[in-house]
Amino acid sequence: MAGGAREVLTLQLGHFAGFVGAHWWNQQDAALDRSGDAKEPPGELCPDVLFRTGRTLHGQETYTPRLILMDLKGSLSSLREEGGPYRDRQLDAAIAWQGKLTTHKEELDPQNPYLQELLSAEGVLSSDGVWRVKSTPKGKGPPVTTAKPVTPLEGGVRVWSDFLRVHLHPRSICTIHKYNHEGEAGRLEAFGQGESVLTEPGYLEMLEDRLHFYVEECDYLQGFQILCDLHDGFSGVGAKAAELLQDEYSGRGIITWGLLPAPYNLGEPQKNIYRLLNTTFGLVHLAAHSSLVCPLSLGGSLGLRPEHPVSFPHLRYDATLPFHCSAILATALDTLTAPYRLHCAPVSMAHLADMLSCAGKKVVTAGASIPFPLGPGQSLPDTLMQFGGATPWTPLSACGDPCGTRCFARSVVLRGVDRAYHTSQLPPGTPLPSPLHACTTGEDVLAQYLELQEPRALSSSHLLRSPCSVAPPYPHLFSSCSQQAVDSIPVFGALCSSSSLHRTLAGLARELTKLDLRRWASFMDAGVELADVEELLQELHSLAQCYQEGDGLSD
Secondary structure (H helix, E strand, O other), rough: HHHHOOOEEEEEEEEHHHHHHHHHHHHHHHHHHHOOOOOOOOOOOOOOOEEEEEOOOOOOEEEOOEEHHHEEEEOOOOOOOOOOOOOOHHHHHHHHOOOOOOOOOOOOOOOOHHHHHHHHHHHHHHHHOOOOOOHHHHHHHHHHHOOOOOOOOHHHOOOHHHOOOOOOOOOOOEEEEEEOOOOOOOOOOHHHHHHHOOOOHHHHHHHHHHHHHHOOOOOEEEEEEEEEEOOOOHHHHHHHHHHHHHHOOOOOOEEEEEEEOOOOOOOOOOHHHHHHHHHHHHHHHHHHHEEEEEEEOOOOOOOOOOOOOOOOOOOOOOOOOHHHHHHHHHHHHHHHHHHEEOOOOOOOOHHHHHHHHHEEEEEEEEEEEOOOOOOOOOOOOHHHHOOOOOOEEOOOEOEEEOOOOOEEEEEEEEEEOHHHOOOOOOOOOOOOOOOHHHHOHHHHHHHHHEEEEEHOEEEEEEEEEOEEEEOOOOOEOOOOOHHHHOOOOOEEEEEEOOOHHHHHHHHHHHHHHHOOOHHHHHHHHHHOOHHHHHHHHHHHHHOOOOOOOOOOOOO
16 A cells, blocks of 8 residues: 555444444545645545555546445445445446346435535446546545535434445445344344354355455555444444454454444333343453454443433533434544554554553543643643643543543543644743643653653553544534534544443443343343353453452442
């Protein structure tokens, strides 16, 4: 790949993962726009880590995500499985077969107005099967247009493909036709169902075929990132996929982001019990086969006890809308993953995981300040000191309040702060209010701040100038300013190996122990046995024990 990129292959498993992924890929796409702008500094993040170049059958150059996604029948709406820029499959069949063809046509879902405008701006699929694309900068990213894109109304977004603005490669989408996305029947509800999907030859071969396609074209594959729903049967799909990657591509990094929408309905006990069981089975099995696992949710708890969704000082969002929750999680993810996507001196996925997962601590928590509140005329030292002893980010892993817990190791990324404000702006001779104001670089300010906050923690920090994109179709979330004036924001994100996980994992074990599994025979009938639950509890206790060192918290 260009520039010697250390490629990453993304697996996106489940419908909420699709929401997070759609926002994530839109943000990567917007960053490509900025990198083609002469006014922007050279990109700090290397897009070739996530994207691949290719050509259609008619020689049109493409730049598409290095992505494999799996979702259920009925989840794609009007999105074409073969991808917009690529030739229609029926036309390919007509070329290969010269005999008589009979066509059975199914009624397509109406296209979202946002996608209609996007496609009219980018090109059309003509009658000869060729995608006519308008010119793009350097052959990468969406075409340059003067028309302002339509932001999809929150109430009009049913599925993640309603607001996905990037084109996908034909080998990206894997539809699981065995289960339904909508309706009460034929749902992928349980961990065992998800595991069984990838034991069936058809789906297993489909995934392996796509893995081999993407992996074999990489010059240096550093690893895989898995975006996986934890609350439903996709936790089992993710566990099996991680096991397959570990077996076939040993030595590569596997970082798994376990995703949960928030909140859940207290009036639906079966769904809540299934959520607990799927989440717990998913976390334990994913931790066994991944280099690192991080749950991501705006909910307050991974267990059965209801907690209010987390709040952000400068955001107004509706926790019941996946379109909102997924945008916030994708923004955090775009920042947290920056270390292994850098152009210069990147930290490999495997190295990042090793640093955070010492002594078996393979589950970590995430947090982010969205947006990072750097006020007018304030310097970075000023803003950091305003937090006092409080954690400067909002928890995003549904593992409770981190106050009073110990951080063993962490990776921190601050992005979008202008270099002019990295250090103190006080006139020479002014008494310095903190040691941070004496630092001569922004990198020193950040490192010194982390040292003051948690002296015993092993810390890695990165300071990037490039902000995080929140351009349309990002939802209207900003409370303190006009959405029209905001297309990028500064973000402060952190991954932490924390003693709070001892409390969280031990709490999940206690809740599982109290369950009468005979009442949930349907979950057990999906492929889980009592012996599996007993083994799960043992592994959960062992995992929780890894985080007890110096905790001082009672079990």
